[in-house]
Amino acid sequence: MNYLISFGRRNLNIIQLILVLLILSGTIYGMNPRFLSAVNISNLLGQMVTLLIVALGMTIIIINGEFDISVGSLVGLTGAVMGWVLVVMPAAYASPFWEAHPILLIVVGIGGGLVVGPALAILSGLLVTQFLIPSFIVTLGMLMIARSLTLVVTGGQPIAGIPEGLKAFGVSRPVEIPIPFVDAGLRLPAVFLVAVLIYIAGWFLMNRMAFGRKVYSVGANPTVARLAGINTTRVKLKCFAIVGLCASIAGVLNVMRIGAVSPNSGQGLEFEVIAAVVIGGTSLMGGRGTVLGTVLGVVIIVLIRNFLNLARIDIFWQDFATGAIIMMAVILNALQRRVSGASS
Amino acid sequence: MNLSAKMDGRGGIGLPPQTKTHSGMLRAHNISKSFGATQALDDVSITLEPGEIHGLIGENGAGKSTLVKTLCGVYRPDSGEIEISGSPITGWSPEVAIASGLITVHQDVNLIESMTVVENIFLNAEIMRGPLLDQKAMEAEARTLLDKLHLEISPKAVLGSLPTDLRKMVQLARAMRQKPRVLLLDEPTSSLTADEVDVLITQVKGIAATGVSVLYISHYLNEVFNYTQRLTVLRDGKTAWQGSTDNITMSEAIRTMIGGTLRTSMKRSAENQITSAPVLELRNLSLGHRLNEISFDIKPGEILGIGGLIGAGLGDLARTIFADPDYRATGGEIVMDEKIVQWDSPADAMNAGVGLVTNDRHRTGAIVDFSISDNIGLPSLDRFSSRFGVLNSEALKTEVESQMKLLSVKASGPLAALSTLSGGNQQKVMLAKWFMTNPRVLILDEPTIGVDIGAKQSIKDLILKKAAEGCAVIILTSEMEELADIADRALVLFRGRIVARLDKPGFSQEELTAAANASFEAISSTQTSDTSVEMIL
Numbered sequence: 001m002n003y004l005i006s007f008g009r010r011n012l013n014i015i016q017l018i019l020v021l022l023i024l025s026g027t028i029y030g031m032n033p034r035f036l037s038a039v040n041i042s043n044l045l046g047q048m049v050t051l052l053i054v055a056l057g058m059t060i061i062i063i064n065g066e067f068d069i070s071v072g073s074l075v076g077l078t079g080a081v082m083g084w085v086l087v088v089m090p091a092a093y094a095s096p097f098w099e100a101h102p103i104l105l106i107v108v109g110i111g112g113g114l115v116v117g118p119a120l121a122i123l124s125g126l127l128v129t130q131f132l133i134p135s136f137i138v139t140l141g142m143l144m145i146a147r148s149l150t151l152v153v154t155g156g157q158p159i160a161g162i163p164e165g166l167k168a169f170g171v172s173r174p175v176e177i178p179i180p181f182v183d184a185g186l187r188l189p190a191v192f193l194v195a196v197l198i199y200i201a202g203w204f205l206m207n208r209m210a211f212g213r214k215v216y217s218v219g220a221n222p223t224v225a226r227l228a229g230i231n232t233t234r235v236k237l238k239c240f241a242i243v244g245l246c247a248s249i250a251g252v253l254n255v256m257r258i259g260a261v262s263p264n265s266g267q268g269l270e271f272e273v274i275a276a277v278v279i280g281g282t283s284l285m286g287g288r289g290t291v292l293g294t295v296l297g298v299v300i301i302v303l304i305r306n307f308l309n310l311a312r313i314d315i316f317w318q319d320f321a322t323g324a325i326i327m328m329a330v331i332l333n334a335l336q337r338r339v340s341g342a343s344s
Numbered sequence: 345m346n347l348s349a350k351m352d353g354r355g356g357i358g359l360p361p362q363t364k365t366h367s368g369m370l371r372a373h374n375i376s377k378s379f380g381a382t383q384a385l386d387d388v389s390i391t392l393e394p395g396e397i398h399g400l401i402g403e404n405g406a407g408k409s410t411l412v413k414t415l416c417g418v419y420r421p422d423s424g425e426i427e428i429s430g431s432p433i434t435g436w437s438p439e440v441a442i443a444s445g446l447i448t449v450h451q452d453v454n455l456i457e458s459m460t461v462v463e464n465i466f467l468n469a470e471i472m473r474g475p476l477l478d479q480k481a482m483e484a485e486a487r488t489l490l491d492k493l494h495l496e497i498s499p500k501a502v503l504g505s506l507p508t509d510l511r512k513m514v515q516l517a518r519a520m521r522q523k524p525r526v527l528l529l530d531e532p533t534s535s536l537t538a539d540e541v542d543v544l545i546t547q548v549k550g551i552a553a554t555g556v557s558v559l560y561i562s563h564y565l566n567e568v569f570n571y572t573q574r575l576t577v578l579r580d581g582k583t584a585w586q587g588s589t590d591n592i593t594m595s596e597a598i599r600t601m602i603g604g605t606l607r608t609s610m611k612r613s614a615e616n617q618i619t620s621a622p623v624l625e626l627r628n629l630s631l632g633h634r635l636n637e638i639s640f641d642i643k644p645g646e647i648l649g650i651g652g653l654i655g656a657g658l659g660d661l662a663r664t665i666f667a668d669p670d671y672r673a674t675g676g677e678i679v680m681d682e683k684i685v686q687w688d689s690p691a692d693a694m695n696a697g698v699g700l701v702t703n704d705r706h707r708t709g710a711i712v713d714f715s716i717s718d719n720i721g722l723p724s725l726d727r728f729s730s731r732f733g734v735l736n737s738e739a740l741k742t743e744v745e746s747q748m749k750l751l752s753v754k755a756s757g758p759l760a761a762l763s764t765l766s767g768g769n770q771q772k773v774m775l776a777k778w779f780m781t782n783p784r785v786l787i788l789d790e791p792t793i794g795v796d797i798g799a800k801q802s803i804k805d806l807i808l809k810k811a812a813e814g815c816a817v818i819i820l821t822s823e824m825e826e827l828a829d830i831a832d833r834a835l836v837l838f839r840g841r842i843v844a845r846l847d848k849p850g851f852s853q854e855e856l857t858a859a860a861n862a863s864f865e866a867i868s869s870t871q872t873s874d875t876s877v878e879m880i881l
Binding site: 208209210211212213214216217220221223224225226227228229230231287288 | 666668669689690691693694695700702707708709710711713714718721722723725726728729733734735737777
C-alpha cells in the first residue's frame with residue numbers, strides 16, 4: 001500500500017494525463033461511437049507519427065534546457081532532399097548507373113534525408129554553445145533558413161513519383177491486434193511501429209544510460225553538471241543532433257506515408273510539438289520531464305484535434321481551443337509544483 | 345519581504361512621528377532572533393548616537409548578518425524593540441526601515457547591471473516633472489554625488505560595464521541620495537582597493553559629521569580600529585563586548601571574537617608528518633586581480649588549510665584549481681605528480697583525480713530537486729556505465745547506499761529528493777559524491793557552511809578519515825576554528841594574496857584570525873614559541 005502511494009506520488013503527472021485521456025476518449029466515444037472503431041484508431045495512429053517522433057527529440061532537448069523550434073522546417077527540408085535525390089536528380093542527370101541500382105538510389109535518398117536534420121541542428125547547437133546565444137533565436141533563424149532551402153530544393157512545387165516500394169511501406173499496416181468479438185482487428189501502421197521502436201530507444205537513452213542522467217543534470221543546473229566533470233557542451237550538441245535526427249526520421253516517414261514531397265510539409269509543426277511536450281509535463285526551465293509524459297501529451301493533442309472535428313467546431317475556433325487547453329495544462333503543472341513545493 | 349509586516353496583522357505602517365531634531369539615532373533593545381533550534385541573536389542591544397561610527401565585528405556565524413537584517417527590516421525579531429529617533433518602530437519591514445531613514449548598503453552589490461548609474465541611483469525614487477522623468481535633474485544630482493565620492497564615471501555609464509569596486513561606490517552614492525539618518529554598512533570595503541577604501545572612509549566620516557549614525561560591519565579589523573568610535577563584538581549571537589574602541593586592543597578584540605576557551609584540537613600528532621613527494625603543487629597561480637601568485641604544495645594524506653575572509657578569494661582559488669572555464673587562470677601553473685597539467689575543464693581535473701566540493705550547495709554544489717542517488721552519482725556516471733553508455737543502476741545504487749552509510753546520511757533512502765534533507769545531510773551528500781570518485785586531491789570549499797554543530801563535528805571526522813586513507817585534502821574556509829582543529833598546515837589569504845604560512849602544527853585560531861584580518865601587530869603578539877609564521881606582504 002505504501003509502495004502504491006509513493007508510486008502514485010512519483011507518477012502523479014502520468015496518472016493525471018491518463019485520466020485526462022480516458023475522459024477525452026469517453027467524451028468523443030459518447031459523441032460518435034465510430035471513434036473507437038479499429039479503422040479510426042488505426043488512422044489516428046498513422047497520423048500522429050510525425051508529431052510523436054519530433055516530440056521525442058523536443059522532449060530531450062527541452063529537458064536539456066535548450067529549444068529547437070526549427071523542427072518543422074527540418075522535417076520539410078528532409079523530405080525535399082529525399083525527393084530531390086529520388087526523383088529530381090535521376091530525371092535531370094539521367095545516368096545508367098542509377099537505373100541499374102534503384103536500391104542504392106533509395107538508400108542514398110533516405111540517407112541524405114537523415115543527414116540533413118542532424119547537420120543543421122548541430123550547426124544551431126554550435127552557435128548556441130560557442131557564442132552563448134539563446135537557442136530560441138538561433139533556431140528561429142534556422143527555421144527560416146531551412147524552410148527557404150526547402151522551397152529552393154523543391155522549386156516550390158510538390159514532388160511526385162516517389163518509388164512505389166517506399167509508398168507501399170508508408171501505407172502498410174503489417175501487424176493486426178485481434179479485438180475480442182469484432183471481426184476486424186486493430187491494424188498497426190508500419191510507420192507507427194517505427195515510432196514505437198524509436199520511443200523504446202528514447203526511453204532507454206533517457207532512463208537507462210549515463211547520457212540521460214547527464215541531459216537531466218545539465219538542464220537542471222549546468223554549473224553543477226560542469227563541476228561534476230560533465231562536458232556540458234558535448235551533451236548539448238548531442239541533444240541537438242538527436243532532435244535533428246528525430247525531425248529527419250519524421251520527415252522520411254512522412255514522405256513514405258503521403259507518397260509525395262510537399263514544400264510546405266512540417267510548417268507550423270513546432271507549435272504542436274512544444275504543446276505536446278508541455279502538456280506531457282516537461283518543464284520549459286529544463287531538468288524535468290519524461291518520455292512517457294510526451295507520448296501521452298501527443299495522444300491528447302491528437303484526440304483534441306479529433307474531438308474538435310467530430311464536434312464540428314468551426315475550423316477558425318479550433319486553434320483557440322487547443323491554445324486554451326495548453327494554457328490550462330501549464331497552469332495545472334505550475335499549481336502542482338507550488339503545492340508539492342510547499343509540502344516538502 | 346514585507347511579509348513580516350503583513351503577518352503581524354496590524355497592517356498599518358508604524359512610522360515614527362517626525363521629531364524636531366533631524367539627527368539620526370538608533371536604539372535596539374534586547375533583540376533576540378532564532379531560526380529553528382539555532383539562537384542567532386540572544387538579547388543583543390545596540391545604541392547608535394548621532395554622528396557616531398559604530399563598529400560591529402565577530403566571527404562568521406556570530407550573528408552580524410542576522411543583526412543587520414533585523415535592523416533593516418528583513419527579519420522580524422522574536423523579541424526586543426527598535427527605535428529610531430526615540431520613536432518605536434512597529435510593523436517592521438524593509439519599506440518601513442527605508443521610510444524611517446534607515447538605509448543599508450548590503451554586502452552584495454544589489455543594483456541592476458543593465459541600467460545606467462543614474463537610473464540605479466534613482467531607482468524607485470525618480471525625480472519627476474509632472475508625469476515624466478526629469479532626466480536633467482537626476483543627472484545633475486547624480487553628478488554631484490559622484491563628485492563627492494571622487495568618482496570620475498559618467499552618470500550615463502551602464503553599471504554592468506563598471507568594475508565591482510566602482511559598483512560598490514555607486515551603491516554608496518545611492519545610499520547617500522536616500523538621505524539616511526542611520527546608515528548600515530555591511531562589509532563595504534571587501535571588494536575595494538586601498539585608495540577606494542580611503543575615499544569611502546572619508547565620505548562615511550563626512551556623512552557621520554552631519555549627524556548621521558553609522559553602523560560599520562567589517563572583517564577588516566584595521567579599518568574598524570582606525571575609524572570607529574565605539575565597538576560591539578558579537579560572539580554566538582550574544583554581545584561579547586561593547587564600549588569605546590579606545591578601550592580595547594586588537595588582540596583583545598580577536599580573543600573576544602573567538603572566545604577565551606580553546607577547544608581540544610583534533611589534529612594528528614607531529615610524528616604523522618608526511619614525507620612523500622607532493623601530489624599537487626601550485627606555482628604562482630593568478631586569476632586576474634582576484635588571485636595573486638598563489639604557490640603551495642600538498643602531499644598525499646595531508647590536510648592543508650587555507651583561511652581567509654570574504655573578499656580573500658577562497659572560492660576563486662578552488663574553482664581556478666578545478667579548471668572551471670569561468671575561472672581560467674591568467675598566470676602560473678598547476679603541477680600534479682611532478683608534471684605540469686593542461687586542464688581545460690573540470691572534467692580533466694576530475695579525471696586526474698581531483699574533486700571539488702563547492703561552497704554553495706544550492707547554486708553550484710547539488711541539484712536539490714534530484715534524488716540523493718542522482719546527486720551522488722553525477723561525477724561517476726561514466727565509471728558505472730558499460731562501453732556503450734548503459735548505466736549499471738544496481739551497482740551504482742549499491743555504491744551510493746554504502747557511501748550514505750559510511751557518511752551516516754540521514755534520509756528515507758537513496759531515492760529521497762535532496763531538498764527533503766537537512767543542511768548537514770545535504771553537505772554530507774556533497775562529500776559522498778566526491779568520496780565515491782576516490783580522489784587523490786579533494787578540495788573542500790567551506791565544507792561546513794550552514795550546518796549545525798553536530799554535523800560539523802562528523803564532517804571534520806570524515807575529512808580526517810579521508811586524509812588518513814592517503815587523500816590530500818585542501819580545506820578553504822573562513823572558519824578559523826575548523827582549520828586550527830584539523831589542518832596540518834595552513835595558509836591565510838587576504839585580498840587574493842597569501843599573507844601568512846603556518847607550516848608547523850600547533851598554530852592557533854588566534855593566529856589565523858589575526859592574519860586573515862591582516863592584523864600583523866596582533867599576530868606577532870599572539871604568536872606562540874613553537875610555531876613559525878612566515879609573513880609576506
